[in-house]
Structures are given as C-alpha cells and as structure tokens.
Amino acid sequence: MPYSDEVNRLVQEGSKSYASKEFDLASEKYGKACEVFSTEHEGEEDGDLLFLYGKALFQSGVSKSEVLGGVSASGQGDAEENEENGDSEDADGEGGNKFQFYDAEPIEGEVAAENSEQEEGDAEEKDVENENAEEKKDEGGEDEEADEESGQEPGDLEMAWIILDATRAVFEKQLESAIKPTQLPPYISKPDDAIDNDYVKVLKKLSETYDILGEVSLEMENFPQSAQDFTKSLELRSELFPFESPLVSESHYKLALALEFCVEDGGQDVTEARQNAAKHIQEAIKSTEARNEKETDASVKKDNEEMIGELKEKYQDLIKDPSEQLQQEQLDIMKGILGSEAAGANAGQAIINNLTSIVKKKGEEGNSSSSSGTTTTATTGNNNPAASAPKPVNDLSGLVKKRKPSKDHSASKKARK
Structure with missing residues (x-):
C-alpha cells in the first residue's frame, strides 16, 4: 500500500535518526508515521510501520538498560554506510555470517524528499507539535489523574513488546489471506x-x-x-x-x-x-x-x-553438572586465597595440605604464646587468662565471597496462550 508524502517524510527522518543511534527521536518519528497512516485509513494499521516503530522503541530501551548492548558495532557501521549510500540491506538479509541484532531499514515505497521539502515539512511539524503541546497543557489535569490511577507509564521495552505484538497480529492476518x-x-x-x-x-x-x-x-x-x-x-x-x-x-x-x-x-x-x-x-x-x-x-x-x-x-x-561447576569455582576461590599453584585433580589435596600447615603453625604459635604467657604472669603478676590462651585458627569462610542471589524480576508481560 503506497504511503502519503507526510508518512514517507516521517519514515525517512526516523530512519536517519535510527542510523545516528538517536533511538528516542526515531521512535517518535515512526510513531507519528503510524498515527498519520491510521488517521488517513480510518483506523487501519500498517505492519511495516508498526515494525519500524517497535524496533526503535526496543533499541531505545536497550541503550538505556545497557544489558544486551544493542546492535554490534560492525553491524551498525555497515547500516550507517548503507544509509548514506541509499542502498540499505534487508533487516533480515544474509549479508553476513555473524549473529547480530536488527538494524533500521527504509521500508518499501519510501520516497526520498528534496531538501527544500524537508525544511518545509520540519516547519509544519514544529507548528503541529506546538499545537499539540498547547492541547496537552489544557488536558494536563486529566492525564495526571489517569496516570495516578493506572500507575507508572510503560517503559520503552514494554511499549516495544505491545507494538511488536500488534505487528505480529497484522502480519498473521495477512498471511491467512x-x-x-x-x-x-x-x-x-x-x-x-x-x-x-x-x-x-x-x-x-x-x-x-x-x-x-x-x-x-x-x-x-x-x-x-x-x-x-x-x-x-x-x-x-x-x-x-x-x-x-x-x-x-x-x-x-x-x-x-x-x-x-x-x-x-x-x-x-x-x-x-x-x-x-x-x-x-x-x-x-x-x-x-x-x-x-x-x-x-x-x-x-x-x-x-x-x-x-x-x-x-x-x-x-x-x-x-552445575554442582561440579560450582565446586570448581569454590576451588578456584580457595586457590586464590591460599596462593596454591596446584591445578587439576591435585588442587583439592594441595588446598587441604595448605590448610593443615596453617593449623599446625597456628597451634605451635599458640603453645609458644602459652609458655611465654606463663613466664610473664609469674614475673609481672598478670592473671588475665586471655593473655596466655592460644589464639584460634583464623576462620577462612569469611574470606570466601558469597554468590549474589539472582534477582527475581517479574515479567512485565504475560506469555501468550
């Protein structure tokens, strides 16, 4: 289905922002394109536009959370180069063998606008945004009450899931026919x-x-x-x-x-x-x-x-075996603490030998302290039993770093049945 000039302009601006890693601005442009298309077609949604919108929201959420790290540097660089040359590859194309995440792509039917047309479009959009801002100010009280009742607004990742799930529904409907x-x-x-x-x-x-x-x-x-x-x-x-x-x-x-x-x-x-x-x-x-x-x-x-x-x-x-892996991690920790150079099957025995050596040394020091303590007591008259008692062996368990418990994150979306 062909797009109007306004939709094409918004998509092109969104693609440029996406290529520049300005994901918030890209999602704003793509979202506006979806809105304009729906208005022009009596509430009908376009799967391609929704897909671009959902991808931008996802990348915006990833860039903020810094968990997955987003698109690989090489993949992003290639995309930017293709964008500049006007020759973008398909997002799911087999151009490379590396595992990578998605990148932005101009959708089919996208029309390149002239510079003068872009400037005029930008000016018109700013006017529309100013008008919308005025309307939002007037309706601000109602929006705040609604937010208080429903709680916090969904974040970029939650919104991405909602938009992409709507995209899935559109494409599955098209596939049926x-x-x-x-x-x-x-x-x-x-x-x-x-x-x-x-x-x-x-x-x-x-x-x-x-x-x-x-x-x-x-x-x-x-x-x-x-x-x-x-x-x-x-x-x-x-x-x-x-x-x-x-x-x-x-x-x-x-x-x-x-x-x-x-x-x-x-x-x-x-x-x-x-x-x-x-x-x-x-x-x-x-x-x-x-x-x-x-x-x-x-x-x-x-x-x-x-x-x-x-x-x-x-x-x-x-x-x-997860238990064997945990045991090996514990051995590695102990080897680091004791400075053991043993490896493999002899690592455990070496640690035991080192511990035995420490216990013996501590015991000998305790006996020596006890003897000298007795002499000191006889000479000075100090009757404090703690001064002559052998010192206990240091508790090494306090030096072993405990594994942090995994965070129990509740999923923001329930699985589809």
Missing part, C-alpha cells in the same frame, strides 16, 4: 533471491517480528515468553531458509539463551534447562559447520571457525 507458493520449502535459497510471492514476503516479515519479540522478552528477563517467540521464529526461518543459513544458526543460538534460564516458570530444574539449551547450541554448531563447508572466502571461513569454537565452548559449559 495470502496464497502459498507451489514450491516446497525452503522458499529462499540465496540472499539475493528476489521474492515475488506475497506469502513468502509476509512469512519473512513475521519471522523477523517473532525474532525481535523474543529479544524484547529476553531483555526483560521474561524467559518463557522469549523461548516461545524464538521457537516460532525458528520454525518460520526453517521454512524460509536452508539449514545452513546464518539466520537458522542465529535462531538456534538465541533460543538456547532463553531456554537456559527457563527454570522456575517452566517447572524444570537447572540441569534440564541447560540440556535443552545445549541441544540448540549443538544445532547452531551443525548449521555453521554446514555453511562453512560451502564457503570459499578464506576470511569468512576463518570467522566461521572462530564462531564454531565459541559455540563449542558454550556447549561444553552447558553439559557440565
């Missing part, structure tokens, strides 16, 4: 394959939406919901792309991150959660290895090999 292609999956074999089927186009957009929904829930530590959305994204990507696609590898990896922490709400123990996560890490390894076998670029092959090595380390960590 689209005609499935006659060819068997996967529908997209190469990154540069043209997509001329509406079903495949919508399916691809829906897979992107589920993927970023999973990221939002992961950021909010709503791990069951995150696992649910990543599972759906993996299913759709497996229908769209071959097994060796980097997007399939990425989906397995992200799903593993969510499953690793699905413990309390899922009714399973830590070992089971880690085993489920390990299975998908193993699939990510297989997918990357299959892709690397077909790769001819030496630098890309090297990157893939490094990624495979990191995934294998993650897999080994997940299949370890």
